[in-house]
Amino acid sequence: MVLNYIWIAFFLIAFVVALGKLLIAGDTAVFTDIINATFDSAKTGFEISIGLTGVLTLWLGIMKIGEKGGLIQTFARAASPVFSKLFPDLPKNHPVTGSIFMNFSANLLGLDNAATPMGLKAMQQLQDLNSEKEKASNAMIMFLCINASGLTIIPITVMMYRAQMGAANPSDVFLPILLATLSSTLVAVLTVCIRQKINVFQKSLMFLFGGIILFVGGLGLLFNTLEEEQVSLYSTLFANALLFTIICIFLISGIRKKLNVYEAFIEGAKEGFQTAITIIPYLVAILVGIGVFRASGAMDFIVDGVGASIAALGIDTQFVGGLPTILMKPLSGGGARGMMIDAMQTYGADSFVGRLSSIVQGTTDTTFYVVALYYGSVNIRNTRYTVQASLLADLAGAIAAIAVTYIFF
Secondary structure, eight states: HHHHHHHHHHHHHHHHHHHHHHHHHHHHHHHHHHHHHHHHHHHHHHHHHHHHHHHHHHHHHHHHHHHHHTHHHHHHHHHHHHHHHHHHTTTTHHHHHHHHHHHHHHHHOOHHHHHHHHHHHHHHHHHOSSSSBBEEEHHHHHHHHHHHHHSSOOOOOHHHHHHHHSSSSSSGGHHHHHHHHHHHHHHHHHHHHHHHHOOOOOOOHHHHHHHHHHHHHHHHHHHTTHHHHHHHHHHHHHHHHHHHHHHHHHHHHHHHHHHHHHHHHHHHHHHHHHHHTTTTTHHHHHHHHHHHHHHHHHHHHHHHHEEEHHTTTTTGGGGGHHHHHHHHHTTTTHHHHHHHHHHHHHOOOTTTTHHHHHHHHOOOOOHHHHHHHHHHHHOOBOTHHHHHHHHHHHHHHHHHHHHHHHOOO
16 A cells, blocks of 8 residues: 555656646756656666566576475574564575575575575565465564665775775775665664564574674675775675575585486476566566656755755755755665766765765665565565564664764764
8 A cells, every 4th residue: 555655656746746847947858858768767677577587597507406405494493483473474494584595595695686586486485385375474474574775785886986086995884884785774673673562682693683784794894904996896795605605505516416406407497487577567567666756856846855854954964965865765776876986976076965865775675666576576565564564663764874984974
């Protein structure tokens, strides 16, 4: 229901803003821009879905080998002590726990191409356990909110863009991103735990949160001792080497079980192809709504209004230049990336706004895209409080990003 209201709001707000621009400013091109945006966004949604087809068929094929080879069950047993607390409704040692573990691990390493297929596989398994097929289960909500919070230890893409834009030290945002994205994820987990009445003070959960904080702090200190070229090199090498190692381990697990690994791969790949087709309408719908909202000028209107309000209160307005990236991030990953690049071009890669936009880009995931993609893959229509909890995590991440930018730069 929430997505329904938000989707309608995109169109109605866009219409009001466009009508105002036509009547007040005489902008005769605004409605043409909006219609063009609907076609462009629909095309983009279709192209994203088709682009995912190859990746989904590959990784769901690999996942099927791991499932039949028993490796996913091994991951499930390893993650059970913690996941049984975060996902209390899931059967003990169920394969979905292994899929969730694989998805989280890929996200932590910034391996989007692997994380998405693993996440979609987890959603399919969660749907199999779901008693109300059109309504999100508690486990689905926890899984989606953690994904939308965007916890990533190695923000390779952001550092790469900063290098391309001429930053003196592209990796200087590494530790601030870790702190901001950790804040976002902790808020997401705590929010869902409160709604689902999960005790966050359980020993295993406290150990997990404490371990993540210590690990992030230690990793940040380590990376600060390295040259920027070494950070980028080691991060990319480690992530890609680990990914290929996982593929080989999955194949070996299938061989040990005396499986026909080729046939197992084909079986999983067929599931991937079908999933890619299923998500097309959901992605087209949400991207068209966002495209209309952007093309109407509503985003600019909001940014200008917030900037004027902040200035009137006498508060430092340095961060206002980063608001387009902050506001775009929950709506569109590509749009937020474009806003980040524009900010670095306009203000400079090493400016306050350039660094803030980079930190925001690496802090959270694209909430509406994630919700539409994952729930769309299993035809969930009632998302319950998923969007609200995810947006609260986005807000926490944005505030943390602004705060760490002021602290570090």
